[in-house]
Amino acid sequence: MIDLLVMDSPFYDSLAATSLGGIAPTSELCEQILTDPTIELLPLLNAAFTVRKAHWGKTVQVHILNNAANGKCPEDCSYCTQAKTSEVDIEEYPMKSAAEILAEAKRAYENGAFRYCMVFSGRGPSKRRADQLAALVRQIKQTYPLEVCVSAGLLDDDKAKVLAEAGLDRLNHNLNTSEEHYAEICTTHTYRDRLETLKAAKRNGLETCSGLIAGMGEPASDLVEIATTLRELDAESIPVNFLLPFEGNDLVEPQGLTPEYCLRVLCMFRFMNPAAEIRCSAGREFHLRSLEVMSLYAANSLFLQGYLNAKGSASNRTYQMISDAGFEIVSEFSAESLVAKAEEESARAAEQPVDIGGANAIKSLEELRPTQ
Ligand code: SF4
Numbered sequence: 218m219i220d221l222l223v224m225d226s227p228f229y230d231s232l233a234a235t236s237l238g239g240i241a242p243t244s245e246l247c248e249q250i251l252t253d254p255t256i257e258l259l260p261l262l263n264a265a266f267t268v269r270k271a272h273w274g275k276t277v278q279v280h281i282l283n284n285a286a287n288g289k290c291p292e293d294c295s296y297c298t299q300a301k302t303s304e305v306d307i308e309e310y311p312m313k314s315a316a317e318i319l320a321e322a323k324r325a326y327e328n329g330a331f332r333y334c335m336v337f338s339g340r341g342p343s344k345r346r347a348d349q350l351a352a353l354v355r356q357i358k359q360t361y362p363l364e365v366c367v368s369a370g371l372l373d374d375d376k377a378k379v380l381a382e383a384g385l386d387r388l389n390h391n392l393n394t395s396e397e398h399y400a401e402i403c404t405t406h407t408y409r410d411r412l413e414t415l416k417a418a419k420r421n422g423l424e425t426c427s428g429l430i431a432g433m434g435e436p437a438s439d440l441v442e443i444a445t446t447l448r449e450l451d452a453e454s455i456p457v458n459f460l461l462p463f464e465g466n467d468l469v470e471p472q473g474l475t476p477e478y479c480l481r482v483l484c485m486f487r488f489m490n491p492a493a494e495i496r497c498s499a500g501r502e503f504h505l506r507s508l509e510v511m512s513l514y515a516a517n518s519l520f521l522q523g524y525l526n527a528k529g530s531a532s533n534r535t536y537q538m539i540s541d542a543g544f545e546i547v548s549e550f551s552a553e554s555l556v557a558k559a560e561e562e563s564a565r566a567a568e569q570p571v572d573i574g575g576a577n578a579i580k581s582l583e584e585l586r587p588t589q
Contacts, residue, residue, distance in 0.1 A: 295467035341371035428456035459500025
């Protein structure tokens with residue numbers, strides 16, 4: 218146990234300095250960051266900000282997700298609205314056409330996205346599907362100055378190689394929870410399957426994006442274990458999700474997620490993975506509530522236009538939040554023009570902000586397929 222008397226300024230300074238010096242905080246200290254109220258939130262965030270600023274300045278990378286094949290997944294991940302076991306009424310569809318995906322890449326670029334993330338439900342792609350994805354990646358990279366990320370389930374070396382050769386920048390595959398807790402949230406594949414996919418991506422030269430979902434009943438030590446594994450994997454990108462409650466999923470009730478706890482999770486991941494792109498992901502609006510903007514002091518990235526099936530804040534509100542707090546959106550377009558464009562889009566599409574006090578909202582077909 219760290220001596221509580223030392224939690225003055227040198228304690229927080231040393232947290233930042235140790236992390237910046239390439240030394241991971243101990244697991245014990247990481248757990249304390251998550252659970253010990255005598256470690257105060259503001260100086261903790263300030264220490265995380267010191268580390269974030271050294272690697273990323275005040276920049277914020279905005280990601281837009283394309284839910285490119287929705288639902289009908291044979292897997293049973295208990296947190297997921299697309300799982301075969303979920304009864305959430307989502308808009309299901311098979312893989313979008315290449316033309317639709319390209320039109321949405323254009324839209325993402327024009328809306329200021331730094332990275333375009335295509336997500337395909339399912340256990341993993343067939344060889345034919347992997348070739349299709351590679352062709353799409355090639356076309357997008359040739360047409361728009363976007364970083365491209367694909368999330369397509371489990372991959373082996375051959376499929377990872379095909380995608381890498383097509384110019385894919387990054388592969389997403391979340392670990393979600395610790396190895397010990399994994400069987401509690403999914404029975405159709407294992408933690409090891411997921412880890413092997415990430416290793417295959419690395420072996421084939423792809424950057425990896427892998428994160429977690431906090432609030433699924435895991436002890437704080439499990440989050441520390443995931444942060445440690447992602448550090449060992451040298452994951453370039455870490456989406457930190459907070460369980461969204463959907464009536465009809467197997468896992469409905471988020472556990473232990475106060476706004477303060479969510480911020481502590483982000484800080485701990487920053488200290489453990491100082492140079493990673495840490496994204497405050499699903500649950501940003503719902504769980505951080507009035508402290509949402511504080512997430513940017515630890516994280517340097519977020520999603521715009523909601524998540525796979527869940528609505529998020531209106532885009533203009535998110536851009537305004539980033540800009541009001543003095544952060545810089547990484548985009549070819551100015552913050553003012555992005556806010557103005559998002560306001561126009563919002564008015565046109567009657568985009569509604571999430572009611573953070575109420576039930577979570579599912580995206581409409583129009584939101585999932587805006588270019589149709
Ligand atoms: S494999 Fe992916 S899409 Fe399928 S249920 Fe699990 S998280 Fe959802």
